[in-house]
Amino acid sequence: MREIRSTEVGKLKNPIIIDVREDDEVRTGKIPGSINIPLSILEFKMYDLDKAKEYIIVCHSGARSILATRFLLNHGYNVINMVGGMLDWKGIVV
Template sequence: MKEITPKEVERLVNPNIIDVRETDEVVAGHIPGSLNIPLGLLEFRLHELDKTKEYIIVCRSGARSGRATEFLSSHGFHATNMAGGMMNWEGNVQ
């Protein structure tokens, strides 16, 4: 599984970020521009994603996003897990 650090994500220009936390977690603070698709709904919302794009997958600590990254990769998507999740994010939040 591919991983990237939060610091590396901060340096990217307009990354495609998918936040797989539950909606109530995202409301408390999320990376600006991220798309919220809770992990439990990911398989039902694959049609919203583009296999030609690269996605950074985020959750609270990195565990759920790791599962989501593996799931997306197994379905032909370019997905990278953000190691440590939002617990390690030091950038802006909305």
């Protein structure tokens, strides 16, 4: 499983970030431009994702994003886990 630090994500140009936190958590703030697909419905929404694109997966602390990353990898998606989740994110939050 590939991993990336939040500081590296902040330096990327136009990354596609999927936030797997629940809606109430995302309302407290999210990375600008990130897409919210809660882990609880990821298996139903994964078909909306393009397997040819690379996605960075994030959650609150990094535990759920590991689960989501493994799940999507097992289904052929190009995904990277953001280590430490939103707790490590130092960038802008909207």
